[in-house]
Amino acid sequence: MPMQPWFPDAKLGIFLHYGIYAVDGVPESWSFYSGQVPHEEYMRQLDGFTASAYDPKAWAELFTRAGARYAVLTARHHDGVALWDTDHGDLNVVRHTPAGRDLVAGYAQALRERGLKVGLYYSHSDWNHPDYASVVHPEPPNEDVATHPLVAPKDGVEDPEAWRRYVAYRDAQVGELVSRFRPDLLWFDGEWERSEEQWGMGALAEQILAGNPGTVLNARMLSHGDYSTPEQGVPLLPPDGPWELCLTMNDSWGYQHRDHNQKSVRQLVRYFTETIGMGGNLLLAVGPREDGTIPAEQVERLEGLGAWIARHERAVYGTVAGLPAGHHYGPSTLSADRRTLFLVCFDAPRESVSLRGLRNKVERVTVLGTGAELAHRVTGGLHEVPGVLWIDAPEAADVDGSATVLAVELDGELDLYRGTGRT
Structure with missing residues (x-):
């Protein structure tokens, strides 16, 4: 399908990494994958995730002031913890955290009320799912993919039936996101851990577009993606076709209370103008605390970037x-x-x-x-x-x-x- 015209003219999106990892302020999913945090300690964060000050309308108002035209929320990261009340798999914030409610529905509604496009992040991989480490990538891109116990089967012994169950679970969760929330954009991740054939990318793309034909898909749908997603550095040459630079405001995707290395407004303006000057969008990450509030130093920078865009919007939109x-x-x-x-x-x-x-x-x-x-x-x-x-x-x-x-x-x-x- 041709690219939806809203996407290349959006210029700025907000990337929300929100999940249980904000409780202790540790790297999302990767902290238990790498052994930085014991798995049991990481999962105990479920007990502290309250979303007690979660106000998606305030988010949407802030993103509008920042000049953004869309946002992307981590509906499920590699840790498998879903932010909505999924019927597939038991791991979600509705049943297992004090938050006790769906956090995707309010987000989608609040964005639409402000005229913003709704993006949802979803990881193909799930390092907590019992059926995930069941097959081996035919051409592993790195040693971890071939040997890590959360990714590869023990002793390399494959279980194709378990993998079929896993793909069915993944497809069913994505189907829920499409049917319940009708996202304008699905931002996939985790694709490097399996081949396109193993993931069944073609069938998944068909399923998504049958449910919501206008959905924009990122390149982590491999050959079925609509646009490229370089990370953390403006490319020297723009990728072919539509693209988006995803960039952290400090050094972290999610909330990490020790990370105060925030980029200045001037630096953000530089990243932004360099990106749109090469025809891309900037997807700028903010990390809400576990209660749902966005740190003041990040709010201040979003508002500073938004004030600059408002003064120069003829050079931005259109x-x-x-x-x-x-x-x-x-x-x-x-x-x-x-x-x-x-x-x-x-x-x-x-x-x-x-x-x-x-x-x-x-x-x-x-x-x-x-x-x-x-x-x-x-x-x-x-x-x-x-x-x-x-x-x-x-x-x-x-x-x-x-x-x-x-x-x-x-x-x-x-x-x-x-x-x-x-x-």
């Missing part, structure tokens, strides 16, 4: 990837009609901003957010090689503290020179 590297020293975006370039300047411009390789005549240059008009001129150029466009630096009062954006209005659709010059 745009496509901007200039290739080398034309402008910083990211850029391009209006959908390809007649306005938005140049992002992270540092206060000194004297002038240059733009190379532009064949178009420039009609006008203004500073987004203030409307100040800037003088500009072209120097040089010979035959087919255009000269350099010099734009006068804005006054100090027109410089944005996080990133200044210049709107360059062209006499027609963007026309770039990409040659080597006269040889």
Whole structure:
């Protein structure tokens, strides 16, 4: 199916890793997988997970202020603990935690009331399921996949019947998510532990799209995914097709009380503009505490990013990837009609901003957010090689503290020179 048009224009999503791991503030699922925390101690967190201040309407309002157009909630991570009252498998927060209720339904409703698209994260793998460690990946991507006791069968002895039961459980849980909550996006994970054939990805994709034809699927559905999901670093070259950078705000996906290494608003603006400048979305992670509240330092940063987006929304929504590297020293975006370039300047411009390789005549240059008009001129150029466009630096009062954006209005659709010059 073609990509749903809302996704590439969403630009910003919020990634919510919310689960029992927030009780002790340990890494989600991985802490017992790696032995950092004994399994029994990890699972005791069920007793402390209260969701006592869970307010999905407040989440949705915050995400709207941040400028996000969608969010993704961990409906079930690798630990197998479901946030909804599933009929398949017994491990969920409704039956086994003081929270005692479905936490996905309220989230989906609150987002829709604010006009946000609903995303749900679901891990193909479940390191707590008795049937999971029953088969071996035919081409293990790493040693853990071949030998870890939570992933691979003891002594390599496979049990295909147990694996069939596991896949049926996975398919049934995904079916519940689709039928009950009708997510706009399903964000899968854990795919590296089995092959596409073992996972039955084709049948799962058919099942999802039969239940909700508009569902967007990420690339962790392997060949049935709609978009790529690089993690934690802006790629130097954009992936082919639609894509999304998933990024932590500090160094952790979920809530870890010792992790205060939060990125600054300026850094988040940089990540965001570099990502959308290459045509991607930013999926920015926040980690709610076990009670459901989002830490104040993360709220503050979301609001700071949102304030910057609000001042510069013409350069964000309704745009496509901007200039290739080398034309402008910083990211850029391009209006959908390809007649306005938005140049992002992270540092206060000194004297002038240059733009190379532009064949178009420039009609006008203004500073987004203030409307100040800037003088500009072209120097040089010979035959087919255009000269350099010099734009006068804005006054100090027109410089944005996080990133200044210049709107360059062209006499027609963007026309770039990409040659080597006269040889």
